[in-house]
Amino acid sequence: MDELLRIRGARVHNLKNVDLDLPHNRLTVITGVSGSGKSSLVFDTIYAEGQRRYVESLSAYARQFLDRMEKPDVDDIDGLAPPIAIRQKNTTRNPRSTVATATEIYDYLRLLFARAAETWCPNCQVRVERDTVDPVARQMLAQPEGSRWYALFPIKTTHPGDPAELRDHLFDLRKRGFARLFQNGRTFEFSSPESLLDLDFSHDVFILADRLVIRPDQMQRVVDTVELCYREAGEILFEQAGEAEPLRLRFSERFACRQCDLEFPVPEPSLFSFNNPQGACPACQGFGNSVDYDLSLIIPDPSRSLNDGAVDPWTKPNYDWGIDLVSNVPPDTPFEDLSPDHQSTVIKAIHRFFAQVEKKKYKVHVRVFLARYRGYTDCRACEGSRLRPEALNLRLAGQTIAQIVRLNIAQAHHFFDSLQLPPEAAAIAGKILVEIQQRLKFLNSVGLEYLTLDRLSATLSGGEAQRIQLATCLGSRLVGACYVLDEPSIGLHSRDTERLIRILHDLRDLGNTVLVVEHDADVIRAADHLIDLGPGAGELGGQITFAGSLKKLLGNGKGRNGSLTGRYLKGELRTSLKSSRRPVNPKRTLKFVNCRANNLRGIDVEVPLDMMTVVTGVSGSGKSTLVHEVIHKALETRLKRQAGGEPREAEPQKARCARVERSELVREIILVDQSPIGRTPRSNPVTYSKAFDLIRDLFARTPEADKRGYTPGHFSFNVAGGRCETCQGDGTVTVEMQFLADVELVCEDCRGARYKPAILDIRYKGLNIHEVLQLTIREALGFFTESPRLLARLQPMADVGLGYLRLGQSATTLSGGEAQRVKLAAHLTQASHKGALYLFDEPTTGLHFHDITRLLDAFEQLIKKGASLLIIEHNLEVIRHADWLIDLGPEGGAQGGQVVAAGPPELLAQAPASHTGRFLRQILF
Known part of the structure; x- marks a missing residue:
């Protein structure tokens, strides 16, 4: 393969005819401010072209079942390896998918239990074994040499007690060469019918299959006898001959308990699958x-x-x-x-x-x-294990498969590393255990040791889902691929970033090209090759401001013409520093007493108001549980009750904390998360911020619109009147394909403009409504200078770094970080926030150092207007800027859920047990 990935003339979205050479088998980090074109280059150009080439290589028959992929707007891409994208999204909604199934660990566990686990009787608590032929023969040859034995098998009929059936069965046995019956130590000959009168058929009657004398050379004869009896009756009884109290040895090929005769199914991998009727709990159908x-x-x-x-x-x-x-x-x-x-x-x-x-x-x-x-x-029947009772009768080192998947990844890793199996089972399970141990090792390495194997995939954050994919890819050990990652450090504590970097280096060292879109300084410093896009966002971006090694970047001369990322890494620029911390007013502090949810075990937490409080801690320490499950829900319930609308007819709520002290200080609680601002193409930044109402008013007041009798409603694409009715204001129409995926086409009537031609005739300052919606927010600020109210709604979006977004850009195209900042900007337009508590969950997602400065300025504006902020964050710049910190831990999962330290950043930096404090010390002092 060519040593370089060559890109020539890339013009996707805001890329400006980019020419770029990327080295193969290296870790390349692509960085730049939000909207500078990073995703356009990596995902919409490199990855999209790789996918298109793969689809084009398939036969015409196979291609008819796949979406047609448009060629990215690029002149040429040469030296492209097969791309694999690992995005920062969790799209799994399957309630049956778990961490174990998503990583294939559960598939290997099922195979391991089917081949190497022991079956135990639930009634007698004894091990159940099948007596296979060779071990039975070896056990018999271990008896005293020269001892004599009868080899017997029982007479079995379909309907016991039916004389006619018994007679026919005996006749059939005699025809097949069996000449003697056996009962209570006596032999009865078929050739002497009168002797059969002494048989008591109400008790067990056996066929005498063979007489054996134990000698070393009799192995084959014993094997043949056992096989014969198994074939006839499924079991064999050896009774010692010539003894007053003979020893009896019973063996059976039936998989049944010898004490209570309870029969068990033969273990197969399907028995342990909750997606298969053979293994799923009948009561809950495998959902648990x-x-x-x-x-x-x-x-x-x-x-x-x-x-x-x-x-x-x-x-x-x-x-x-x-x-x-x-x-x-x-x-x-x-x-x-x-x-x-x-x-x-x-x-x-x-x-x-x-x-x-x-x-x-x-x-x-x-x-x-x-x-x-x-x-x-x-589920009461399976106690949440998802499996039928028969599957839970098998144990590996004393543990059922349900008990193993309840372990977290660190515990499971230790369990399998220390697992001791009998020699025969170890020979069978050797390769299976290697696969399980490798996957657990990689999951542990990417900072997911706190996740339990039975954790539902749908409950994972985007960062956790991405790191699971990363560990799975590393486990597959592919060579010669091009891995494309989208901010893998999201949701990772600084302690875990070091482990992530090792994983990225391992992927590279296998012989792969690794392209990472990233803003984390540690990941940037660990790169072999750096690409910085900019210099600005949107139309001001899309250019390569730097390409080369970290050493070259740090050696680049000072000045504003260089890389913006380089200036931050060299210390020429820094995020805004706080001159002083706001003092805590004890009378304006919320106290949540005895918080209990997930891994929080009765902790007390104080949240000071009128300031910026940041909740920190390693992944899985309980931050989201505290903020979302305890604080948000407790205050939301109180506010609803205060408003006279208790949730669901005042039904009982799961108590997540015993009480909230001084909760009356909060009049409003606002969660600003990364969920979409709208789910239809008609939703966009100006509709969300209500700026579109003012734009429609401006158009309705133009002389031409007034003459035609147009109202603001005519300039809305959400209601009938002025919108194109063919596409109902979407600008596109969806064509349903019978067997293929639906195809989205530009509307032929309005050509994507969304409005009727008569509406597009109306112009404000030379532009029609469609052309106005194509303006960026930055351009709109210069265009609507005569409308202060409109500027007041648009300016906050520019202040939080969204000036590059187009006014009419569909909400479905916004990233989670962009959607969160649109919501933040909408709140900045309010005059007062007295009594409001804002909750943010990792607001720095997708933000460059330069964007974080703007975000912190926006936070300060909210606080000055009377708001209080409670933020979950890993970014050390935001943590340093906080007035008060609450550090949870000390570790993740069961080892977390405690308040390690609380106080201003300077105090937390001195806390010996705090992982956050250790990294905070490096930038504070």
Whole structure:
């Protein structure tokens, strides 16, 4: 392969005829301000062309089932390796997909259990084994030499006790050469029918298959005898001959318990699949949960005692008789402090209580009452394992497959590293274990050690999903590919970034080209080759401002003509520094007492108001749980109750904290996340910010529009009137294909302009409504100088670094970071935010150092208008800028969920147990 990937004349989106050479088998980082053209170059040019070439290489028959891919606007790309894109998105919505299935670990686990696990009887708690022929023969030859044995197999009929069937069966056996019957040590000859009269057919009767004398040279004869008996009856009985109390050895090819005769299915990989009817729990069909009475709704606050209302339904006047069902349980002890036996008594009483109430569910109010306590909860039949009971009878090193997938990745890694198997099982499982251990090692390496293997894929963040894909790719050990990654450091703590860099280097060292769109300074410094796009965003970007090594970038001379990224890395530019921290007012501090959710175990958290508070901690330490599950939901519930609209008819809510002190200080809680601002092509930045209302008013007030009687509604593409009715204002029409994916085409009537020709005749300052929507926000600020109200709505979007967006750009094309900043800009237009608490989740996603400065300025504006900010963040520049920090940890998952330290950044930097503090020290002091 050519040593260089050559790109000539790339003009996709805002790229300005870019010529670029990228080295193969190197880690190349592409950086630049938001909107500078990074994704256009990497994903929409390089990756898109690689995909198109692959599709074009397929046969015409295969291509008819695939979407037709347009050629990117580029003159030539030479030396392109097969591309693999790992995006920063979690598109999995399948409720059956888990971390284990997504990484193929579960496939290997199923195979491992089918081939190397031991089956145990659930009744007798003894190991169940099939007696295969060779081991049976070896066991018999181990008996004393010269000892004599009868080899027997039982007579079995389809209908025991039917004389006619028994007679026919005996006749058939005699025809096939069996001459003797055996019972209680006596032999009966078929040739002497009168002797058969002494047989008691109400007890076991056997066919004498062979007489054996144990000698070393008898191996083949014993094998033949065992095979014969297995073929006839599926089992064999060896009885010692000539002894008053003979020794009996019974062997069976049936997979059954020898003590209780319970039969088990032969283990196959499908038995352990919850996606297969052979393995899925019949009650929940393999989902692991079902609609049932939810204990977390019935006992919302375990810190309460029975007398204090621990069991919510028993606090209702019509149902307070329920507490009489547990008269032997201490009534003043908190439920969580009760002994396991007493807790079990309460839970059983709850089930009896609901069974009693259900007898009257023909009444509407009773059905409403019962529905309040029902929700998705672990399936009672399989206890959330998703598998049928037969699959849980198999154990590997004492663990069932359900117990193994409940381990987190670090625990599972340790389990399989220390796994000791018997020699025979180890020989079978060797290659399987290598595959499992490799995948666990890579998942551990990308900072996901806190995730459990049974974690649903749909609940993963975009960064976690991307790192799982990264670990899976590394596990596949492909060579000669071109990996394209989109900000893999998102959601990673600084401690884990070092491990991510090692993974990227491992991918490169296998013989792959790695292209990474990234803003993290550590990842940029670890690159073999750097590309900086800019100098600005949108129309001001799309040019290569630097290409080369880090050494060359840092050696580039000072001055504004160089790389913007280089100036930040060299320290010429820095994000805005805070001159002083805002002091905490104890009377204006929210206190969340006894927070319990996921891995939070009864912690108390104080959030000071009127300032910028940042929640930090390693991945999986409980940051999102604290902010979203506890703080957001607790305050939202209180505000709804205060407004007179308790959620779902005042049904019980899962108590995530015992109480919130001084919650009355918050009048409004606003979550500014990265969800789309709209899901249709008609939604865009100006409709979201309400600026479009003012633009339509300007057009409606023009003389020509007034003469024609046009109202602002005529200039809306959301309602009938002025919009093109062929495409209903979308600008495109979707053609449904019978067997292929739908095709989206530019509307032939309006040619993508969205409006009727008569509406496009109306012009404001020389531009029609369609042309105005094609302006960037930066251009619009210069165009609408005569409308201060409109400028006031557009300026905040420019302030947060979105000046490159077009006014009418579809919301479906915005990244998560762009959508979040559009929402932030909309809030900046408000005059006052007194009593408002804003929640942000990693707002620096997709932001360059230069953009972070603008973001911090926007945060300061919100605080000056009376708002309080609570931010989840890993970026050290934002953390350094905070007034107050709450650091969770010390680790992720079960080892997290504690407040490691809280205070201003200078205090946190001195905390010895804080991973965040260790990295904060390096930039503060």
